[in-house]
Amino acid sequence: MMLRTAATAAAAVSLALALAACSGTTKDSVGEDSVKSGATAKADPDAPLKKGLKLAFLPKQINNPYEKIVDDAGIAAALEYGGTGKEVGPSDAGASSQVSYINTLIQQRQDAILVAANDPNAVCGPLKQAMKKGIKVVAYDSDTAKDCRQLFINQASSEQIGRSLVQHLGEQIGYKGKIAILSATQNATNQNTWIGFMQDELKLPKYKDMKLVKVAYGDDADQKSFQQTQGLMQAYPDLKGIISPTTVGIAAAARYLSDSSYKGKVVLNGLGTPNQMRKYVKDGTVGQFSLWNPEELGHLGSYAAAALASGQITGAQGEKFKAGRLGEYTVGKDGEVILGEPTVFDRKNIDKFDF
Numbered sequence: 001m002m003l004r005t006a007a008t009a010a011a012a013v014s015l016a017l018a019l020a021a022c023s024g025t026t027k028d029s030v031g032e033d034s035v036k037s038g039a040t041a042k043a044d045p046d047a048p049l050k051k052g053l054k055l056a057f058l059p060k061q062i063n064n065p066y067e068k069i070v071d072d073a074g075i076a077a078a079l080e081y082g083g084t085g086k087e088v089g090p091s092d093a094g095a096s097s098q099v100s101y102i103n104t105l106i107q108q109r110q111d112a113i114l115v116a117a118n119d120p121n122a123v124c125g126p127l128k129q130a131m132k133k134g135i136k137v138v139a140y141d142s143d144t145a146k147d148c149r150q151l152f153i154n155q156a157s158s159e160q161i162g163r164s165l166v167q168h169l170g171e172q173i174g175y176k177g178k179i180a181i182l183s184a185t186q187n188a189t190n191q192n193t194w195i196g197f198m199q200d201e202l203k204l205p206k207y208k209d210m211k212l213v214k215v216a217y218g219d220d221a222d223q224k225s226f227q228q229t230q231g232l233m234q235a236y237p238d239l240k241g242i243i244s245p246t247t248v249g250i251a252a253a254a255r256y257l258s259d260s261s262y263k264g265k266v267v268l269n270g271l272g273t274p275n276q277m278r279k280y281v282k283d284g285t286v287g288q289f290s291l292w293n294p295e296e297l298g299h300l301g302s303y304a305a306a307a308l309a310s311g312q313i314t315g316a317q318g319e320k321f322k323a324g325r326l327g328e329y330t331v332g333k334d335g336e337v338i339l340g341e342p343t344v345f346d347r348k349n350i351d352k353f354d355f
Contacts, residue, residue, distance in 0.1 A: 053083035073298030095119035102126035150315035162197025177240025225252035244270035254280040
């Protein structure tokens with residue numbers, strides 16, 4: 001993808017590598033004070049990446065095609081620096097469905113756990129236990145509460161994502177009409193953050209003739225998202241646009257609209273991958289959508305985790321690390337590392353991408 005800005009990309013996958021404890025301590029000997037990023041540890045930017053790091057990627061759900069791309073890229077990145085990675089996770093995106101997997105990864109003494117949280121708080125207890133044992137914790141894609149991890153690999157600025165989706169849809173519908181949002185789960189950190197910025201953007205004067213009538217939840221399940229789209233159109237037959245900031249949701253919504261009388265009449269925008277959305281762009285169901293490069297997100301996460309596990313960084317603001325081919329990144333406030341800007345896909349450029 002073309003998401004790369006000054007520091008674009010490569011560490012999402014290495015997140016799991018970050019679990020290796022630094023300063024010669026063992027995982028079981030790490031005190032609670034070192035749970036919070038940068039609390040007591042001291043970064044050594046010249047430290048080499050450790051060999052043999054073990055990282056585990058824990059997506060929202062194991063059958064999510066978008067997160068499969070992210071995790072596979074992270075696992076591949078781990079091989080570049082002599083580590084190993086794996087993906088484990090639940091088949092549903094329930095708030096507490098990831099807890100048992102975290103407990104198992106602790107028992108397996110992984111060096112780093114990379115988690116895309118289904119709920120910001122439900123995973124906190126076991127993640128804090130992991131950090132107490134010296135396992136590094138990196139959130140990616142969807143954040144946990146800030147004290148439950150050392151780093152958060154964010155695909156793009158949350159504000160930019162939320163506001164830009166409303167801006168794009170507004171342009172497409174002439175800033176007039178009823179709109180709806182088709183989200184993933186009600187507790188998804190990233191979805192709710194983006195929706196918050198969408199709602200804030202809609203308060204601006206230029207959107208005075210646009211009305212958000214419903215936020216529906218498809219739980220990142222294809223069939224439920226399809227049914228939620230159908231329900232939106234039945235409840236609001238004069239709906240002008242739908243924003244779906246989830247790759248599962250936008251594909252399901254496009255499938256419904258493409259075979260309905262609403263095709264070409266209801267504007268669908270949101271976040272999706274080129275391969276899943278290509279046919280809907282070409283048949284006129286969707287005019288445009290956005291996303292960052294999920295492969296780069298996984299790559300960045302992996303290298304970030306490796307840097308954390310190797311003691312190059314602690315998660316403190318201002319620390320720098322190299323993310324392989326993606327170059328150098330800087331840790332921001334609250335341990336956030338931003339991949340870059342999203343790309344807008346349409347009929348003109350979609351065939352340039354394959355993921």
